Amino acid sequence: MKNVAIIGGTGYGAVELIRLLQLHEFMHIKKIISHSQYGEGIANTYPHLTEFIKEPMEELDIDRLKEEVDIIFFATPAGVAKDIIPDFQGSSVQCIDLSGDLRLTSAEQYKEWYGKDPAPQETLDKAVYGLPEVYKEQVKQAQIISNPGCFPTSALLGLIPAIEHQVIANQSIVIDGKTGVSGAGRKQSAMTHFSETNENVKPYKIGAHQHIPEIEKYLSDIAKDSITTTFTTHLIPMTRGLICTMYAPLEKNITSSEVIDLYESYYETHPFIRIRDEGTFPTTREVYGSNYCDIGLYVDQRTNQLVVESAIDNLVKGAAGQAIQNANLMNGWDEKHGLNTIPIYP
Template identity: 75%
Template structure:
């Protein structure tokens, strides 16, 4: 891709703060923003490790960010920064974003605190107190390809979860065009261990993860209501999905295989054509040719979402396979894509990179 058109544009450089600076989402933000011409990382904020150099924790960042991580100072943040990325655990952003709400700051939350429109639903699934309703009402859901126009005018943005990004991008065209029953959607999701973050736990310990596949949070995953809420909005009626997640022994990558009963007679070629038309103006969606299906390796380190489709005539099922890198399109990359849209920049800026292979 030729990015010369971006280099010729004169844009105001915007200063960025990353709150929660030692998590994997934050590290991906730092990596991707390093090549972004219109955003500069001004502050990396860490509650537990302020005063330390981030390169002492992640040596691969040596020479790329030389200032020590800082403690959160809200008033100073408002003076020095234009955009805040919150790469914090669940339950933190809900308290911080309301403090920024009346300022000039653009807030992009990578946690789940603002994704659900209902306080009751958040408290049920996340087991924490919810953000103020006024904050939830103002937050725009940042599924970049679907809510592009709303994102352009957003000041508070809720970045989608990794599983919902893959699942929604894979299922929305079929739901919107009413080619499948919304009562029979099954989503089988698999993710690498980086989706659980860097904190050690028995769930992600090497000896229990290596050469093993673990189903987890069956019927209880916090991404279930997020997927259902936004599919319901597209369908204009309640949609309840069956969603099961699995942890697989690889570092990064996420894939969803999804099933929906066809409501009308269609061939694989017809469904592929429909999806290609639906996403033709969206640079990060790649529809795989008939007979082939996405793999996580083919999107590794990139902001692409690859989608494969098959009509199983024997069972009358549409099968959709959607693959993303959970830390890029599923987190930091989509957050930057949304920041680009919010500021009138080309949404591809800083992101249109060839996936890492092998």
């Protein structure tokens, strides 16, 4: 049994970690760390956790964490984990960062897109990008994991097989992303106020979203070529769920059936990827509360484009679930442990 700490204990990502870790037979939540609410019970903020987490949240104490826990999940806003994780380098403690602090290996890019000072380059170089369906062997050997962002998870899983097999061109890729309001976190803002989101669809961060360089970096790594994308995000009036609709020019004469066969073969050994039959496409409701990524594919012969639909739950496969999947692989456990649940429907 591995003892676990969650740093950033009152955010949605942390609460989802708690929900999923309660099902895990090899991990035990030892500590929940909160800078703003240490000394309080987490049930004061989230009454649904009454009887599950009884110990009060604690203040950060790095020396005690090194002695008492085996795995730390950083469910913190950007700018926090980068200052803490370097203290654990070289120790036996495994660190999994759910924020964006370690996703970009270029310190200059991080400063440009996140507007904060970056982690030390040694830490950036040490971190493994935790997209298990692509970097599984690297994840197994890692001590520090950078958990992918929610939009990059959906977009990369939807595009990488086509990029790797040169089905689509490396340029003129369009990614149209839509997410529920939980992706913005728990902090109140005018952006996520009920009156602003209800019965409304709102594009945001056009041309300036911090996930742009992350998506482009890992697509470029796979393609061994520089890839740029047109990426637009939208906030939609639902609590959770995320879907990316992607359009890319075809490089091959190929049918929808052949593309589906290619994707099924590519993801054959990956339990959380479900490829839809020809003519059917995923919805966010069908992955709700689960670690699945559902992918639908269509070759538009008229426009010579591949259309990809990729749906995830932004808080599970886009955050806490994928973090647990990575922890499973790092420790030699079946990657489905604690995650093999049926999506909630309706």
